[in-house]
Amino acid sequence: MPTYWGDKRFTSGPWYFGAGIFFLFVLGLVIVKDRFKWWILATTILALLLSFGRNFTLVSDLFFDYFPMYNKFRAVESILVLVSITVPMMAIMAVNELLIRAKEIPNLDKKVLYTFIGVGGFCLLIAIMPDLFLNFRNAGHSNLIEMLEHNIGDKAFATELANQLVLDRKDIASKDAYRSFFIILLTFGFVWVFLKKKLSEGILLGALLVLFLFDLWSIDKRFLNDKSFMGKGTTAQQVFQQREVDQLILMDKDLSYRVLDLTSDPFSDARPSYFHKSLGGYHAAKLMRFQEILENQFNGALNEDVLDMFNVRYLITTDPQNQSQRIVRRSTAAGNAWFVDKVNFVKGNAEEMQAISSFDPRKEAFVNQQYQNEIKAKTSSASTTGQIKLTSYHPDKMQYEYTAANDAFAVFSEVFYDKGWKAYVDGKETPIIRADYILRALQLPAGNHKVEFIFDPESHKMGNLLTLISSFILVAGIGAAIYLTFKRNQKETAV
Template sequence: MKNWFNRNTVHFAIIGIFIVICFVYFAPAWQGKVLIQSDVTQAQAMQKEIMDFKAADGKAPLWTNSMFGGMPSYQIWVSYPKNIGTHIMAGIKGIFPYPIDIVLLYLLGAYLLLNVLGVKPWLAAVGALAFAFTSYNFIYIEAGHANQAYAIALLAPVVAGVLWCLRGKHLLGASVLALSLALEIRVNHIQVTYYLFIALLILVGIELYHAIKGKKVADFLKSIGFMVIATIIAIAVNAGLLWTTYEYQKHSIRGKSNITSEDRGSEQHGVSRDYAYQWSQGVGESITFLIPDAYGGGSNDKIDPNSNVAKVLSSKGIDVSQVPPNYFPNYWGDKPFTSGPWYFGVIVVFLFILGLFIVKGRIKWWILAATLLSIFLSWGKNFSLISDLFFDYFPMYNKFRAVESNLVIAAFLVPILAILAVHELINNRKGIDKLDKKILYSLAIVGGISFIVWALPDLFLNFQTSNHQQWVQGISQSVQDNGFGQSLGNALVQDRADIARHDAFRSLIFVLLAGGVVWLFAKDKLKAPVVVAALGVLILIDLWGVDNRYLNKNSFVEKSQAQQYFFKPREVDNLILMDKTPDYRVLDLTVDPFQNATPSYFHKNVGGYHAAKLMRYNELIERQFSRSINEDVLDMLNTRYVITNNKAGTSQSIQKRDQAAGNAWFVDRVTFVKNNEEEMHALDSFDPKKEAFIHEEFKRQLDEKRLGRSTNASIELTSYRPDHLIYEYSAPNDVMAVFSEIWYDKGWKAFVDGTEIPILRADYVLRAAQLPGGNHKVEFKFEPSSYFMGENISLVASIVLVLSLAAAIWLENRKKSVVSPTVK
């Protein structure tokens, strides 16, 4: 043990430094403060009903009625207690407060990968900092995209396991791959995992080429075999999560549409192209990789009191402090809005380009190919030649939106090659042909771009949005002063140019300093440790300064303050909550009802927010609520209250809807429809209490001869738990009951006095059942086999994973020394 500790002293020291850096940057988190994040707030609102039941009986329901009438809760929050990844992530979060845990994972994962690549510890630590402090790694945290941030943090360990396998350390590599991939999948941001898969396909292709060329196909296939086994274990560990997600996505907006959508134009699989490409990185905007605010920074930056816009406003007596942050946006790219730039670091980009000149071997070509592909794909609609090929033909690619997220791969790989360049420089300086020229070329490319933007900012950049003139005209019309509107437009363009010039000069200084360090080392004027330390300090200062613009101490507040700020009930909420009748719904029109989950914190919400809502419900929204609100559909959804604003938007009022159909009711007649289009059209005008529309596909599951009228019949919800509903009813004859619960056939079961009966779909999205006459109890239970069987598979696979990892560690410790594989 003592020898093991002595061998790893440097690693422990570096980890300690990582913790200190996180402590300094995130001091408020150590003090118990929390981030104010809109996406986290939305998530808390979505989860409220789930967490209330979990707190009451220790068991979280698998279904929630808090959004969109109802949906599986495992698309919002679920524990998966038999998954080892659940407990590992809980342990990490228990030791380190959020978001320190994420940043430490960034650092440790990249540090592991660079050590696997043969980089010495202190230089690997610099590389870890370069990756961890890439701007969007912090912007994702600030925005509340925690799952995405965790997934990014686990990219490096997955690649480390793959490389160990490919370099012959099969058991250790497979074990690390299985563990890291299991965690990668468990944090549940499949989009990031999918982009990593594309990058790894390129790596495997390159390795196969070299295996064939070197006549080592057998060794390659052996490595692939271990990787396949590791992947199977990782997938099995997450069987519950993946099975339920796969099952659900086919019925969500990521799956096939049921009818021809008025918005989409035709039936399709996956999200629409426009929806997927809405957040496409601009081709020119990629200059932010080395000049952070060349495109203005974020959409919500406040007006600088010393800016040109502020001066124009002040000349008209307008108080700048009262102007909303996004009214005069510094950001001028084509995305609808953005939280900030994709800044890799000007020093990192300089070293990356140098790496293209001096690093040898297939790792460089993999990094270059994967980086370029991720950039091309991030351009989306701005480079449809490649994007459309992937969207149309690459499996599952059209399931994901916000294609700019492809840049997580570039942001991960660019720092890796940058550090490999320094590694090559330190270890093979005299063997690099024409090193002086290669350093100068790299410096000229990055420094030259920075210099041009600083000296002549409008040479390539116009600092105007595509709708700039319309914006100017709108301002002019609102104040009835064309001159004033034009002055504001000109001032805004000048401010954007000044911001770009400032950051271009900043980048120029940093790249000249870093270039000077590298040049002095090439001339044997500096020692390697000094170079590593100097580059580490410069990179950290550079990236820290940009990150601090978007995530800083002012982003944190006391826990109590955050809770009260977002979830303080209004008078209308308190009045509605006085109604203790179970399972009625609320439509809140004071917010965008189908893009905001906040009302779900207090009520069972007709609307909500989710990136993968059920397709049928989404189609109901498009057809019955997009132009005007269909009151009949509100009735069938048991919408008892509607919240509205007054004309000034200063107060809210409640509309109580006594005509809401209730939790369940008996209909007098059933009308069969031939297709989904006809079923949707039938909802345009009908009385849901009297008539139910049922698709012909369910016709054989009921007995038409037993369809009686509901005279003197009654039904009541007597016990409510989202995934277990109990009704009691009395009917003199067989009846058709419709329930104001959302239909989903992957797990719901219905029972009359303990005997299972079929569940039918009525009125496009609701559940219905044919019930026998008499006095009976009806139960609905949500028991998806995908979850319960998946959990059992997870348990077995988790045990296998732990045993294989223990065996790999034991075998490694038997060796007297560990020899790191070199970069090829």
Template sequence: MNNWLKANGIHLAIIGFFIIICFVYFSPVLQGKAPAQSDVLQAKATATEIMQYKEKDGKGPLWTNQMFGGMPTYQIWVQHPLNVATYVINFIKAVLPDPVDAVLLYLLGAYLLFCVLKVNPWLAAAGAIAFAFTSYNFIILAPGHSNKALAIAFCPPIIAGVILTLRGRYWLGASLTALFLAVEIRSNHIQMTYYLMIALLIFIGIEVYHAYKDKKLAGFGRAIAFLAVAMMLSFMVNASKLWTTYEYGQESNRGKSNLTTDAAEEKNGLSKEYAYGWSQGVGESFTFLIPNLYGGSSGTRLDDKSNVFKAASGIGLAPDQALGLTQQMPVYWGEKSITSGPYYFGAIICFLFVFGLFIVKSRFKWWILSVTILFMLLSFGKNFPLISDLFFEYFPLYNKFRAVESILAMVGLMVPILAIIAVKEAYTAGLDQKYLIKRLTWSAAITGGFTLLVALMPTALFSFTNSGNQQLLEGLTQAFQNNNGLAQSIIDALIKDRADLARTDALRTLLFIAIAYALIWAFLTKKMTVHVAVILLGAAILIDMWQIDRRYLNNDNFATKSDLKDYFKPREVDSFISADTDPDFRVLDLSISTFQDASASAFHKTIGGYHAAKLKRFQELIDNQFTKSINQDALDMLNTKYIITQDPQTQSVKMTRNPTAAGHAWIVPSVQIVKDADQEMQAISSFDPKKEAIVDQQYEKLIDTKNVGADPTASIKLDSYHPDHLVYSYSAPRDIIVVFSEIYYDKGWNMYVDNVKKPYFRADYVLRAAQLEAGNHKVEFKFEPVSYYLGEKISLVGSVLLIAALAFAVYSENKKKKLAV
């Protein structure tokens, strides 16, 4: 034990340091506080029904009616009890508070990668800090993108596992790759996993070339075989997660369009406009080096020391009016509609990255450079569509993802890797001292020279205006009673403030480049030991990144847990509606942004809500029946029992009951068969849902219209409600057509009549319907997705195999060590 501690003491010390800096940065968690993350709070609202039934049943349902009329819970909250990765993530979250868990995983995963790259432990720690504290990795924690954070955190150890496998440590490398990839997939942010896979494909492609060139294809082929098995194993472990996601994806707004008459509707995947909604500005990429070059976040506000305030005061505005105007001025001047902050990779890291381009000779550099260039071009989206459009149109699955700028998260890993390898090469590769100092000076001249130009003459390089500048000028002109001169004076002051922010950060960047240059020069010229220089360099990197991250994630982002628990407080109308004992009805809340706000889901089953991947048919229903005006017939068929509105003048909220809501299920006297989805959508634009059902002709064979009809004595009612299991009873002297006010999803919902499985069909574009035989019978709808239940069994097999592989890898490594001794 003492020998083990001695051998690993430095690693334990570094891990201990990582833990300390995480808790220092997030010190409010030690006071019992938690991050007030908007997306997490919204997610909790959407999961209200799931958690209620989880507490009641001991397990969460796979379907919820809490938003958009009803949808699978696959992308909201689902248990995967037979997946070993579930227990890994649960253990992490049980031991570490949020968001300490994500940042510590950033650090540990990157540290493992740098150690696998045979970097000195202290330099590896500096590299881990550089990656972990990249601004984007902290910015996403503020709103609560924890799944994305975990997915990013597991990218470095996956790469480490791949490298170990290619080096010939087949069992250890492959089993670690399988483990980390399994947890990566279980983190449930497929977009980040997808970007990682593209990066690894490029890496493998470069390795194939060199294996062929060096005539080492046999060993390389064996490594690839191990990695292929590792990937299959990670897929098996996540079989239910991947299967349900794929299945649901075909029916979600990432899938094919059902309509052909809407020219704006994307036929497959997301619309380009939606996917490119957040595209990185080409010039904005300089924020990698100078964080406030484009003004920081959309929430950045000027104060009474600003030029705008002085200009507003100078034209006669009172101090409070001048300050009010000042704080309304947009400091961020990029083209994104809104941004939480820049992608800042660090002044020191960018400087060392350029240094690495000069001195690193290994093929690793070419992989990093290839990925960096490609991913930067893809991040530009609509701002440089040449490459993005090729991927969007032809690369598999690429058009399923939005916010293309987020691919820069992978660049935020690539840049520190090359930067740290450069430092390693500087003192281990035996390169000539003069050669290294010359390249170091070139790197400082490139990065420092650019920042110096920005500091000295920012407006000569950048305009500090965007496409909204004219609109802003017109708005100010109107506010100043058509005095364009006064308005222009405010705009000029705003441009000066933006330039001042850029200048200040440029000088800051220049300082850190100078520090890094001095430290590298000192150990190259033997003025300082490498060990001391590396520790000081790591400290400088931490200070640099820490200061910028605090702009976007700090103590102000935390609140007491009691406040967060009761974040959504019921209004009087909410309490009144909640007192209704009817187990299954819907609410339309027009007092909020109905289809972009999850707050109503905290209290009601709503036809609105918020989710990035809702059912495609329901999205089409929203677009065609609720966007321009509210279709009362569509409200009725969805059993919308209550409507909440807000007076625009007084802001008072009131509730009205909808007397024409169709109920849980109803018998229709007639059926209108239509040719396709276009006609179906058109038909429900004006119809009486209680008198007829609109049915696509593909289901015509399930209906015998000659043997059905309305009868005043026939009836159907809902006897019991569970999100996964609905029970009805009906009585009818003859066959009937019944429409159920439940969302149609045939990838799991089964209908049983007296415990015998029977067919059902879709009606009214989004609802379930069935022809039921005469008599007194029980009807049940059960949500039984094969993709989940069979997938879980596959997950169990994969989990057992993964654990066995890890155990054998540990055994093999220990055996090798004993033989070596």
């Protein structure tokens, strides 16, 4: 039963930063003197308002319409990652003030007490009267009753069941509010005892560490716990059950081919990819060129020529008469790589897309004229004798061997992506050409040679370097802080 009652279409859990951490965040707004706190507060409020999306269009529409790249977010609530940084940051600044400037802050006891009364009192109010601020039923409540009535067959019982669900939601909110109040009370207690000189700095920090770890860990365990993990064999048996059609296809030991499963939406179902190199699958952000192929070549009917160039050897279909699943073996699949007899140059993307609507990918290739200078004229219209085959496959590295009597133009049944992929012929880098709108192609010299495709983006190298430098700076900073603290303690002891 849906214990969540908000307007989100789906949710996987709350963004929880910790009740005690939130108490220290509010306390930081009161006692931190640094002007930096206002930047933290402004960032927190802005990110919170943006996370509301269509529920607060005054801010979100402004960013969607006028701020570059903001409309690329798939889920607006992902902006809350900023809040998950700013709230603990302010909490840390508050603890730092307590440790460093406690004697300098006027009326500190009252500020801590009033903050506890405000934050803790609010939690206690929700715990006692959860429906004072919260509405535990949404616009779909009547639809829920109709669904229950359809399944149960008794409208009165369905209505009563939905109403009991509302009471359960109230009870859940009340219990969590009591829990938050208890965490805030303990946090306040540790801070208060420290201010009364009954706790040392080390014990205060240790107590807060243990308390916050318990708080966050226990909430996290609600959503990711021991029941969330299964053994590999269990997963395969329970989730990815092998069908008879899968077993028959896997008898083909040449695992270089691809499979398209049409028994469900092939481009929203990732299950077939567990067993096969599937043309389908699911990703929230597809490459634009692949999406355009789907919209233009697979919209309404499957383009057999495009299936050939994607090396689709098997289709899994459903028999309309008895709903049984069956296999269609396609003998025209072009393979992993092949030489073409002719290269046709086209002027733009639209012409290239139109060209692959009907063609034989094993005999000709369509290439945008932007690559014309990288293709030798004698290979653009001459037939090629020879063969090319895949010898090693890994998602980040593919190796081929070929024999060609003359210079040749080879097409590879892999998606063209120039932001990281590099090609090498006998170790020498060779420019990758885009062919047939979305595939990779190479201009190859005559003879016997080896070809490698390696995914090695510069951004990944730079990221690793920056991570290494940052880690070094972090370790050096921690070491320096420990050394300076040690020296300071030595001086204080000497005095």
